[in-house]
Every structure is written in structure tokens, then in C-alpha cells.
Amino acid sequence: MYFTDRGIEELVERRGQESVSLEWVGEQLRTFVDMNPEFETAIERFATWLARDDEDDED
Numbered sequence: 001m002y003f004t005d006r007g008i009e010e011l012v013e014r015r016g017q018e019s020v021s022l023e024w025v026g027e028q029l030r031t032f033v034d035m036n037p038e039f040e041t042a043i044e045r046f047a048t049w050l051a052r053d054d055e056d057d058e059d
Contacts (some may be wrong), residue, residue: 026047
């Protein structure tokens with residue numbers, strides 16, 4: 001198990017029943033980067049990955 005799995009598991013356990021918009025997720029990511037600028041590159045890569053995740057499904 002990766003260290004990040006614990007955080008993901010906590011997220012699912014605490015908020016797994018909620019529905020959120022991608023706009024809300026985007027705002028949360030911006031706030032996180034504002035508070036933790038050292039993670040800007042990782043968040044940018046994650047957001048880009050999420051935005052393009054379904055591109056492979058079009059083939």
C-alpha cells in the first residue's frame with residue numbers, strides 16, 4: 001500500500017457518500033495550492049490527468 005492510499009481511504013470513508021461538482025473540486029485544489037505552493041506541479045499534473053482521462057475512450 002502506498003502512503004497516499006491512506007489519505008484516499010480516509011477521503012472515501014469520510015466523504016464517499018457526498019456528490020460534488022468538478023467546479024468545487026477545482027476550487028479545493030486552488031485553495032490547497034495557495035496553502036501549499038510546493039505541490040503546484042503535482043496538482044497541475046493531477047488536474048490535467050483528470051481533465052484528459054477519458055480521451056482514450058474515444059478510440
